[in-house]
Amino acid sequence: xxxxxxxxxxxxxxxxxxxxxxxxxxxxxxxxxxxxxxxxxxxxxxxxxxxxxxxxxxxxxxxxxxxxxxxxxxxxxxxxxxxxxxxxxxxxxxxxxxxxxxxxxxxxxxxxxxxxxxxxxxxxxxxxxxxxxxxxxxxxxxxxxxxxxxxxxxxxxxxxxxxxxxxxxxxxxxxxxxxxxxxxxxxxxxxxxxxxxxxxxxxxxxxxxxxxxxxxxxxxxxxxxxxxxxxxxxxxxxxxxxxxxxxxxxxxxxxxxxxxxxxxxxxxxxxxxxx
Numbered sequence: 001x002x003x004x005x006x007x008x009x010x011x012x013x014x015x016x017x018x019x020x021x022x023x024x025x026x027x028x029x030x031x032x033x034x035x036x037x038x039x040x041x042x043x044x045x046x047x048x049x050x051x052x053x054x055x056x057x058x059x060x061x062x063x064x065x066x067x068x069x070x071x072x073x074x075x076x077x078x079x080x081x082x083x084x085x086x087x088x089x090x091x092x093x094x095x096x097x098x099x100x101x102x103x104x105x106x107x108x109x110x111x112x113x114x115x116x117x118x119x120x121x122x123x124x125x126x127x128x129x130x131x132x133x134x135x136x137x138x139x140x141x142x143x144x145x146x147x148x149x150x151x152x153x154x155x156x157x158x159x160x161x162x163x164x165x166x167x168x169x170x171x172x173x174x175x176x177x178x179x180x181x182x183x184x185x186x187x188x189x190x191x192x193x194x195x196x197x198x199x200x201x202x203x204x205x206x207x208x209x210x211x212x213x214x215x216x217x218x219x220x221x222x223x224x225x226x227x228x229x230x231x232x233x234x235x236x237x238x239x240x241x242x243x244x245x246x247x248x249x250x251x252x253x254x255x256x257x258x259x260x261x262x263x264x265x266x267x268x269x270x271x272x273x274x275x
Contacts, residue, residue: 058154060084060118062091062143063245067102068126084118084245088147093244096225099135105198106130106161106240113245114157114204131239134231136168140176142223143216143246150217153248156185156205156224161240162192168231168239173205178222181212189230190239198240207248215251 063084075098082091106128109121120127131137145151162169172187190201207214216222224246228239 058116058247058249059086060113060116061086061089061151061153061246061248062141063113063119063243064091064093064141065113065119065243066127067093067129082143086147088145089143090146091141091143091246094140094142096138096140097136099131099137100139101130101132102126103128103130103240105163105238106242108159108161108200108240108242110159110200110202110243112157112159112202113243113247114155114159114202116155116157116204116245116247119243119245127242129241131168131228131231131241134166134168134234134237135239136229136231138225138227139241140223140225141244141246142178142221144221145216145218147250148218150215150251151248152251153180153207153210153214153216153222153246155207155247157203157243157245157247158205158226158241159200159202159243160190160228161198161200161242162190163198163240164195164234164237165192166232166234166237167192168228170228170230171203172227172229174225174227175210176223176225179216179220180210180214180222183211185210200240207246214248216248 062082064080064082066083067080076095078095078100080093082093085091102125104123104125104127107123108119108128109123111117111119111121113119129139156173158173160169160171169190169192170187171190173185175181175183175185185207186205188203190199193199226241226244228241231237231239
């Protein structure tokens with residue numbers, strides 16, 4: 001059954017064909033000398049448009065904004081579960097390097113994951129990650145699609161704050177491992193501009209162009225890594241991370257409409273032959 005955003009007006013007369021469909025796309029052939037081949041071609045074109053999988057608006061799938069497990073400063077391998085998940089999804093975050101700690105200074109209270117709404121605004125010891133005194137470090141964020149559907153991953157969101165210029169303010173987001181192709185996605189620099197005040201940045205890293213595709217099928221897992229570099233080991237120069245999330249949307253299954261159009265194509269061919 002067609003949803004409200006798509007419509008189809010299909011009329012077949014003796015030598016007349018008109019097809020209009022799929023949102024703003026309109027295909028029309030109107031005339032007295034339309035050939036049978038053109039009729040069939042247009043029917044198949046319309047069916048192909050309906051058969052293209054469509055993703056809905058991106059939703060928060062997994063969010064990380066609270067570190068209540070073992071203190072990350074204890075070294076690599078400290079694991080904390082995700083604090084918010086879409087139904088069927090799960091996730092955890094894991095330290096990769098030493099140097100990570102927790103602290104209220106690392107809490108970003110703007111209420112967004114990057115620019116995606118929904119993060120909490122609490123400022124507390126266990127609500128933010130810190131890389132103190134110019135240390136560099138890496139942190140992994142893993143998600144598992146335990147739902148029954150396939151999801152297109154849309155964005156990797158995170159907030160990072162730079163306190164003084166020699167902190168680890170140069171960031172890189174990567175697909176580290178799992179069922180998506182390992183790759184470096186994007187790098188940037190969260191520069192400290194105001195000196196003795198933390199400069200916060202909200203990032204939304206686009207995942208739609210991932211090499212090998214961005215669809216996490218049912219039962220699959222992927223691990224993203226956030227690398228922070230550029231720290232010089234200077235005392236009092238700190239990098240903060242908070243409000244990490246992955247957003248996405250379920251991939252819609254093609255509706256039976258396309259099959260009906262293929263059937264109409266065959267019917268049109270039969271009628272034409274009889275004439």
